[in-house]
Amino acid sequence: MHQVLIVGCGNIAGGFDADRSTSLPPLTHAGAFTRHGGFQLKACVEPDTERRAAYMRRWGVARGFDDMAAVAAAHPPGAFDVISLCSPTAAHSSQIDAALALRPKLIFCEKPVTPTVVQTEALVQRCAAAGVPLAVNHTRRWAPDVQRLADELKTGAWGSVRSAVGTYNKGVLNNGSHLVDLLHLLLGPMSLQFAGAALADHWPDDPTVPALLQTASGVPVHLNTAHAADCAVFELQIITATAVIVMEDGGLQWRVRRVIDSPHFRGYRVLDPGERIAGEYLQATGRAVANLHQHLTNGQALASTGDTALAAQRLCDEIRRKAI
Numbered sequence: 632m633h634q635v636l637i638v639g640c641g642n643i644a645g646g647f648d649a650d651r652s653t654s655l656p657p658l659t660h661a662g663a664f665t666r667h668g669g670f671q672l673k674a675c676v677e678p679d680t681e682r683r684a685a686y687m688r689r690w691g692v693a694r695g696f697d698d699m700a701a702v703a704a705a706h707p708p709g710a711f712d713v714i715s716l717c718s719p720t721a722a723h724s725s726q727i728d729a730a731l732a733l734r735p736k737l738i739f740c741e742k743p744v745t746p747t748v749v750q751t752e753a754l755v756q757r758c759a760a761a762g763v764p765l766a767v768n769h770t771r772r773w774a775p776d777v778q779r780l781a782d783e784l785k786t787g788a789w790g791s792v793r794s795a796v797g798t799y800n801k802g803v804l805n806n807g808s809h810l811v812d813l814l815h816l817l818l819g820p821m822s823l824q825f826a827g828a829a830l831a832d833h834w835p836d837d838p839t840v841p842a843l844l845q846t847a848s849g850v851p852v853h854l855n856t857a858h859a860a861d862c863a864v865f866e867l868q869i870i871t872a873t874a875v876i877v878m879e880d881g882g883l884q885w886r887v888r889r890v891i892d893s894p895h896f897r898g899y900r901v902l903d904p905g906e907r908i909a910g911e912y913l914q915a916t917g918r919a920v921a922n923l924h925q926h927l928t929n930g931q932a933l934a935s936t937g938d939t940a941l942a943a944q945r946l947c948d949e950i951r952r953k954a955i
């Protein structure tokens with residue numbers, strides 16, 4: 632059994648699963664770790680006393696602490712195999728250092744790793760220097776349908792990619808980094824061509840920004856915006872030589888329209904009405920934890936790392952700096 636320390640006991644640490652049926656896939660760290668069977672939640676850190684007590688009760692966590700210093704005072708290095716950072720983003724930087732001092736086998740950090748590129752770069756380097764693998768929860772990297780699509784695009788199964796449009800809101804770093812990371816996985820590295828007008832739709836220090844990007848082979852990628860006050864929007868359209876593939880509702884649904892001969896106009900090629908396919912996004916968090924377990928037991932590569940997260944954050948930061 633791998634021993635886990637959870638830091639920050641809010642929504643992504645367990646809250647989203649607290650009252651959710653166990654017949655549904657887990658969406659949180661505690662939900663996924665407890666469901667997996669190969670991990671034990673040994674301790675947690677949460678400054679809010681009531682929230683900490685409720686979390687310990689709900690997830691059967693034996694020991695709870697106010698802060699990382701109290702954990703270190705009570706445990707020798709090596710007491711935890713995995714440290715999950717689910718605290719507010721601003722706290723991650725100092726807590727990764729405190730986590731490294733506890734010498735875990737792996738750190739699983741929520742995104743964004745830190746609020747700034749400089750801090751994230753330094754932390755990724757410190758984890759590498761300490762020999763501690765850093766997994767970052769860019770969740771869609773663990774969704775089986777996303778992984779299949781990435782392979783199919785790479786092998787040319789859909790023909791050449793012509794363009795892509797991703798739509799997001801709630802901050803270029805907070806949610807835009809999920810989108811940029813997903814685009815990196817599907818289409819490879821991208822460069823910024825143009826950043827548009829910043830929209831302050833949720834976070835005071837993290838606007839939502841439209842942008843035009845380009846892949847290494849010159850494919851245009853548009854980042855389109857929605858307003859966070861209306862609803863959460865996270866969608867992606869990829870236009871290829873043989874189809875238009877659309878991810879909707881954050882990955883809960885897909886729609887694929889394939890190129891066919893027009894039934895009406897001889898000699899024309901058009902898109903068929905398409906099919907709606909249920910997405911596999913809800914499997915992602917459970918599969919993330921399974922990937923951590925495989926990594927710890929037989930060295931399986933992590934699907935989402937400090938390096939992949941840093942690449943996404945660098946581009947998001949450039950978009951934010953160049954916003955008009």
Ligand SMILES: NC(=O)c1ccc[n+]([C@@H]2O[C@H](COP(=O)([O-])OP(=O)(O)OC[C@H]3O[C@@H](n4cnc5c(N)ncnc54)[C@H](O)[C@@H]3O)[C@@H](O)[C@H]2O)c1
Nearest residue numbers: 639640641642643677679717718719720722741742743768
């Ligand atoms: N991967 C995703 O899709 C996803 C989704 C939601 C949140 N997140 C990320 O997860 C992190 C937490 O978000 P959340 O929505 O769960 O927030 P939340 O506010 O629900 O929970 C954060 C918890 O951390 C506690 N906390 C505050 N300061 C702390 C400290 N110094 N040490 C330990 N705990 C502390 C708070 O009291 C709270 O209980 C953020 O980095 C956020 O960006 C990622």
